[in-house]
Amino acid sequence: MLRWLSVTAFAVALGAACAGAPPVPAQRFTDAESEIKAAQEIGAANNPQGKLHLQQAQDQLALAKKLSKDDPAVAARKLDNAQAEAELAKSITRETSTRAEADEARTRLQNAQKNLSGTGGGR
Amino acid sequence: MRWSFAIPAAAALVLACGHMEATPQLKQAQAAYDKAAQGPAAQYSPADLATAKKALDQANASLESNDKELVDDKASLALSKTAIADSAGRTQQAAAERDASLKELNITRDQMLSKTQEELDRERQARTAAESQLAQSRKDLEQFARVQDMARGTVITLSGGVLFDTGKAELLPGAQDQLARVASYLKNSPRPVVIEGYTDSRGSAKKNQALSERRAQAVSDFLTAQGVPADRVRSVGKGASSPVASNASSNGRAQNRRVEIVLENAPATAGSPATTDTGRGGSAAPGSEPEKQEAPASPPTNPR
DSSP, X not given: OHHHHHHHHHXXXXXXXXXXXXXXXXXXXXXXXXXXXXXXXXXXXXXXXXXXXXXHHXXXXXXXXXXXXXXXXXXXXXXXHHHHHHHHHHHHHHHHHHHHHHHHHHHHHHHHHHHHHHTTXXX | OHHHHHHHHHHHHHHHHOOXXXXXXXXXXXXXXXXXXXXXHHHHOHHHHHXXXXXXHHHHHGGGGXXXXXXXXXXXXXXXXXXXXXXXXXXXXXXXXXXHHHHHHHHHHHHHHHHHHHHHHHHHHHHHHHHXXXXXXXXXXXXXXXXXXXXXXXXXXXXXXXXXXXXXXXXXXXXXXXXXXXXXXHHTOOSOEEEEEEOOSOSOHHHHHHHHHHHHHHHHHHHHHTTOOGGGEEEEEOTTOSOSSOTTSHHHHHHHSEEEEEEXXXXXXXXXXXXXXXXXXXXXXXXXXXXXXXXXXXXXOSOO
């Protein structure tokens, strides 16, 4: 009896080892796709650097889909990279617009200060 | 002999426990992180920088797997996370600059508004003071002259008897004090001034015309000497025209021998010099008062 139990346990362990990494959860793909969509929505495609990272995100996502069946561990890493690239595209796009706002505010301030110092002599 | 087995065994053990060297991708990620840690991310996005550090540590740890593809994937992730931290830091820095500029802009606008308000207040005060001075000056004039507001402006009438001897165009010493006060009044205004000389109807019209011109000119010269800008002043001789009283009585003739100083309503034209207008040309002569009646012709006598 004990002998049969040992054989069964060994067989289960061997089976688990041969099965490899578990499949990539579908939610991981959904998350990466949502991140790419969010980057597109804030206009990453209109930003030269943002566009580049958005394209890389899409490439990584496509690769993950291709590898998901045969090599889910690698596919999961490609998904990580796709999500990070999409996040980077968003961040760069936000940075560009915030920098433009900062530059505009500085120009407005300089003009106002120039007007203020130029109105010393009365009208 | 035993050593000959021990050395290869030790080498095999080292190889089994050791791991691969950092890939170019991982070196790039490390360099990018080191640079980002010195930039705005350290101050503005420390959480993102910590996430990048964690990804970099995981990439370094993956070297133990001796799997180059795994290392490069992890390094690539660390590189992206570092770039995110760097970008977030610059974004926060730009946002801080923007907010500071906008705050300063509001302060500057408030200062501009306040300055404009102060200027308006000063102008208002100056205008009120000038009006008050003009009113006071006019009250002063009304003590010795007739001051009337008419369609063409403010008309100050001075009696000829006070200003000139009969038949003369030289100002009497007593007239100078009055004219100095008139000059003070005129200097409070930028409006043009017309000085009109009149005589009574005794004497020839030609002589009366010439006398009235010289009298108007004498007054004009005195006023400009007192500081009334010459380009605002014009003098006109009107002779015996436009009497204000009957020439039949000595009292009426005294009223008709007069000088009228008109502070016109229209602003002065810059650069037009003081001139003498003969006033000849009938009832349409410039400066004549339309509301006044033309006096009936009187026989020529000695000019007064």
